Amino acid sequence: MGRRLTPRGEQRRGELLAYATERFATNGYHPTSVAELVDGLGVGKGVFYWYFESKEDLFLEILRAGERELRRVQLDAMGDETDPVARMELAIRASMEWWATHRELYVLIEFARTEASFASGVRKGERVALEDTRRLVQEAMDSGAIADGNATVVAQAVLGVSSVLARTQVLGRGRPPSEVADEVIDFCWHGLLGRDAGQTRRTA
Amino acid sequence: MGRRLTPRGEQRRGELLAYATERFATNGYHPTSVAELVDGLGVGKGVFYWYFESKEDLFLEILRAGERELRRVQLDAMGDETDPVARMELAIRASMEWWATHRELYVLIEFARTEASFASGVRKGERVALEDTRRLVQEAMDSGAIADGNATVVAQAVLGVSSVLARTQVLGRGRPPSEVADEVIDFCWHGLLGRDAGQTRRTA
Amino acid sequence: MGRRLTPRGEQRRGELLAYATERFATNGYHPTSVAELVDGLGVGKGVFYWYFESKEDLFLEILRAGERELRRVQLDAMGDETDPVARMELAIRASMEWWATHRELYVLIEFARTEASFASGVRKGERVALEDTRRLVQEAMDSGAIADGNATVVAQAVLGVSSVLARTQVLGRGRPPSEVADEVIDFCWHGLLGRDAGQTRRTA
Amino acid sequence: MGRRLTPRGEQRRGELLAYATERFATNGYHPTSVAELVDGLGVGKGVFYWYFESKEDLFLEILRAGERELRRVQLDAMGDETDPVARMELAIRASMEWWATHRELYVLIEFARTEASFASGVRKGERVALEDTRRLVQEAMDSGAIADGNATVVAQAVLGVSSVLARTQVLGRGRPPSEVADEVIDFCWHGLLGRDAGQTRRTA
DNA sequence: CATGAATGAGCGTTCATTCAT
DNA sequence: CATGAATGAACGCTCATTCAT
Structure with a gap:
């Protein structure tokens, strides 16, 4: 991606990173779906793919x-x-x-x-x-x-x-x-x- | 399960365990599908569920x-x-x-x-x-x-x-x-x- | 795929081919979803992927x-x-x-x-x-x-x-x-x- | 729509029409996303919907x-x-x-x-x-x-x-x-x- | 015992469109 | 006029599991 992010965007990205880290660690990478991550943050699915190329990409970032x-x-x-x-x-x-x-x-x-x-x-x-x-x-x-x-x-x-x-x-x-x-x-x-x-x- | 198995059945079960162990270790548990396991051994899907209650059960057995x-x-x-x-x-x-x-x-x-x-x-x-x-x-x-x-x-x-x-x-x-x-x-x-x-x- | 099909399987495949041909021609390839095809035949989604590798593959077959x-x-x-x-x-x-x-x-x-x-x-x-x-x-x-x-x-x-x-x-x-x-x-x-x-x- | 456009607006609209024509012809209408069109011109998504009611509308205009x-x-x-x-x-x-x-x-x-x-x-x-x-x-x-x-x-x-x-x-x-x-x-x-x-x- | 066709919930992902800024 | 973050329905596809044969 390499998108330039506004401060608000940077925060959203951070929230996703933090929440995903917690869910992956607690529940496992595969059993944790992208839907679970965005639902947990109360945002739409598209948000995830605005900040990360894929679920795998997110994991590697972490x-x-x-x-x-x-x-x-x-x-x-x-x-x-x-x-x-x-x-x-x-x-x-x-x-x-x-x-x-x-x-x-x-x-x-x-x-x-x-x-x-x-x-x-x-x-x-x-x-x-x-x-x-x-x-x-x-x-x-x-x-x-x-x-x-x-x-x-x-x-x-x-x-x-x-x-x-x-x-x-x-x-x-x-x-x-x-x-x-x-x-x-x-x-x-x-x-x-x-x-x-x-x-x-x-x-x- | 705990089914009583014939000697032939015992061998089939062993083949499944061995092959699954190898695939899970090489490729990961989730990325390895039941279909891949039975295809790899050239048997039908029914065989798998004859010997194991589920994929999870098989993994725990291993x-x-x-x-x-x-x-x-x-x-x-x-x-x-x-x-x-x-x-x-x-x-x-x-x-x-x-x-x-x-x-x-x-x-x-x-x-x-x-x-x-x-x-x-x-x-x-x-x-x-x-x-x-x-x-x-x-x-x-x-x-x-x-x-x-x-x-x-x-x-x-x-x-x-x-x-x-x-x-x-x-x-x-x-x-x-x-x-x-x-x-x-x-x-x-x-x-x-x-x-x-x-x-x-x-x-x- | 190249799967060997039973007569019943051959018929199913034919039904899919025929129905898809009609839908693609009437409605367009992209606007016709795989879900529409299987729903139209009253079968589950998996059936489609049992007979064809992908929607694109089906189209090429036709x-x-x-x-x-x-x-x-x-x-x-x-x-x-x-x-x-x-x-x-x-x-x-x-x-x-x-x-x-x-x-x-x-x-x-x-x-x-x-x-x-x-x-x-x-x-x-x-x-x-x-x-x-x-x-x-x-x-x-x-x-x-x-x-x-x-x-x-x-x-x-x-x-x-x-x-x-x-x-x-x-x-x-x-x-x-x-x-x-x-x-x-x-x-x-x-x-x-x-x-x-x-x-x-x-x-x- | 039928909006009155400034000369600059008229040019923007023309750029969108020309670029979309080229992409649709080369890549197909459905495979070409609105995002691809605006990215290709280096403008935001809003620009597209300022000049056209929808992707379908743009195509019909062309x-x-x-x-x-x-x-x-x-x-x-x-x-x-x-x-x-x-x-x-x-x-x-x-x-x-x-x-x-x-x-x-x-x-x-x-x-x-x-x-x-x-x-x-x-x-x-x-x-x-x-x-x-x-x-x-x-x-x-x-x-x-x-x-x-x-x-x-x-x-x-x-x-x-x-x-x-x-x-x-x-x-x-x-x-x-x-x-x-x-x-x-x-x-x-x-x-x-x-x-x-x-x-x-x-x-x- | 064994086959393989069938199921369908659920997955990761896309994308036309909206709208606060 | 313009941006780009956000939405969410819908997509193509997977796969653990079932069951008629």
């Missing part, structure tokens, strides 16, 4: 906007910190806060991975995140801060722990993101057998 | 059978080993092998979590797996084998690392499950900062 | 079947007659009879010429008819039976006279096709200024 | 203007010539020139004949043209210039030859209208068997 925002939040959080381990920690904490306020995105991304037409887009976003993390892990390994190993695998593991605890603890149980971030970092830094597990520095 | 099988494989692997840490390791290795031969199930479970009508079933299965793991972690903490902490969170983290590396390394990159299992255990046992990271016993 | 049949009728009429002028006359008479019993096709072909997605198909059919006629004209010129000239243009003119009188006299005024065929032949053979206009042999 | 213009061109061409055969020839030549510069109208008229809501208007215009021609033919027959016969049928045949050769030779092959007019007249005056076919007077 996905892309989410990925963009999360990445921005992480970069902002890391600021000009230079130590790779500290950078990772800052990114993890920022991500956790972000998920707490964007719970719907989580399930949308999971769904997107399961359907051919969306999967490639998601994977591209994940490759970026993985590469960001891998680079930090590699730097830390090179500097001797952490033990040598397969940086990609380690990065993936860290992202996995963050992701699963965000889902189950923050989104599922509603626990405070800073607390869960502590647990992610504790687990990732020391593992199960680490001597001083539980005695890591607290940040937030 | 899910349930998968969870049942994975759990059985894990229990078998742990055998009569009594050390909780060793039991976890055996379960992780067994799971990794199983995922390598049941790659379709992974995406199906991810999808199921995203839709209201399936999510509750999946979560029930996951609660069982989590509780199994949590119990082992708690035992290990009680015996002093691993540092104290929130057993549920730690169990979730271990499952998360297993899951994400199964997906990305075994299913995504096709690496040998035993090798990836080593990496899961290494990371979970020692974390990033563990002194002897990378020097753990190799098994397979 | 067109192709008509062209095929007309061509066959012309070839049959010419039989083993060898004189080119006599062959043309036989073909004209046969065509006129055919149009009298297939009036709907006329307007459908005219419509098809006006829309990009159908025009190429129609033009292909018309090229065949033109080439058939042109060949006969050329033969007649070569044998000295008719005056030399541009055979393509002459063939086109003969087809044009046949076509316009079929439309206005046979379809429009309901006059007997054999009588109109006489007039076509009279005009084409002698023109306005031909001395003996109106004194040609009568056939039917 | 048709009526075309018929009006063609009739005027023919009358002008015939001037004060009194011989009916000469008048017909002049009208045919003028028509051919006009079609060459108004090719879009041809397909629009063909389309209009195929849809109930437009057909009656077209037929009215054609009745006028036929009656004009029939009168000339009748006069020629009465004066003995051409052989007796059904004047209506002969007139229709002449119009049919003009029409089909305009379409195929002038519009389709891009041949010069004056040359094609020669062929129309040659064929209509002498037919296939006329002794002196091809030796008619040349005009242009």
Whole structure:
């Protein structure tokens, strides 16, 4: 589309995006019809197609906007910190806060991975995140801060722990993101057998 | 249903389950129609509704059978080993092998979590797996084998690392499950900062 | 589709073809909806898509079947007659009879010429008819039976006279096709200024 | 409507008519949306409904203007010539020139004949043209210039030859209208068997 | 057991038209 | 005069499900 929108139009578009995000996350992408979306906002069907090319296009917009925002939040959080381990920690904490306020995105991304037409887009976003993390892990390994190993695998593991605890603890149980971030970092830094597990520095 | 089936019927049912699993995993649950399934097997529509009450029923059967099988494989692997840490390791290795031969199930479970009508079933299965793991972690903490902490969170983290590396390394990159299992255990046992990271016993 | 049809299926398909032909001819292709077609036959929407891939496909089937049949009728009429002028006359008479019993096709072909997605198909059919006629004209010129000239243009003119009188006299005024065929032949053979206009042999 | 328009308004209206004529002829009446028309001219939707009551109204305007213009061109061409055969020839030549510069109208008229809501208007215009021609033919027959016969049928045949050769030779092959007019007249005056076919007077 | 024709609610999408600005 | 957001009926089409054979 790329239509230029008036402020009022911009707001309408935002309403559609927000409402669709909530419905897709709650009810699923396929079971949520365009009719349900416009009825929920009390507008005509045409409005939807004034702002989006298709239902699929809307979904991709949601996905892309989410990925963009999360990445921005992480970069902002890391600021000009230079130590790779500290950078990772800052990114993890920022991500956790972000998920707490964007719970719907989580399930949308999971769904997107399961359907051919969306999967490639998601994977591209994940490759970026993985590469960001891998680079930090590699730097830390090179500097001797952490033990040598397969940086990609380690990065993936860290992202996995963050992701699963965000889902189950923050989104599922509603626990405070800073607390869960502590647990992610504790687990990732020391593992199960680490001597001083539980005695890591607290940040937030 | 719960119909009594002839051996031939049992085989037909199995063919439908297998083909549907593959199509759902490749193409998505919703985009795959019942017509596509029966056409793919060269049978009439009636066959489908003879063996399954509905498309949804078929999907739940696939899910349930998968969870049942994975759990059985894990229990078998742990055998009569009594050390909780060793039991976890055996379960992780067994799971990794199983995922390598049941790659379709992974995406199906991810999808199921995203839709209201399936999510509750999946979560029930996951609660069982989590509780199994949590119990082992708690035992290990009680015996002093691993540092104290929130057993549920730690169990979730271990499952998360297993899951994400199964997906990305075994299913995504096709690496040998035993090798990836080593990496899961290494990371979970020692974390990033563990002194002897990378020097753990190799098994397979 | 190319589905194998039972006799009952074949009949249903025929009903759809016939009813659609009538509706398209009377009301126009676009103004006639698939819903109108199935409602008119008292069947469900799905029936339509069981027999045809799309509304466009149905229309093309009607067109192709008509062209095929007309061509066959012309070839049959010419039989083993060898004189080119006599062959043309036989073909004209046969065509006129055919149009009298297939009036709907006329307007459908005219419509098809006006829309990009159908025009190429129609033009292909018309090229065949033109080439058939042109060949006969050329033969007649070569044998000295008719005056030399541009055979393509002459063939086109003969087809044009046949076509316009079929439309206005046979379809429009309901006059007997054999009588109109006489007039076509009279005009084409002698023109306005031909001395003996109106004194040609009568056939039917 | 029948609104009084400013010179600027008159130009806008003309632009809409010209662009719509081109799009309808190229793409078809139904497949061409009002949105496409206004987008193509870079104006808003309101402009369209300021100048035309509806899409159908616009189409009828195009048709009526075309018929009006063609009739005027023919009358002008015939001037004060009194011989009916000469008048017909002049009208045919003028028509051919006009079609060459108004090719879009041809397909629009063909389309209009195929849809109930437009057909009656077209037929009215054609009745006028036929009656004009029939009168000339009748006069020629009465004066003995051409052989007796059904004047209506002969007139229709002449119009049919003009029409089909305009379409195929002038519009389709891009041949010069004056040359094609020669062929129309040659064929209509002498037919296939006329002794002196091809030796008619040349005009242009 | 099995077929495949049939159903019809519901889908995503279009588009002629209106009207507040 | 002109814009473009909004409407909503209608469209072509899909598909889970049923059932006569």
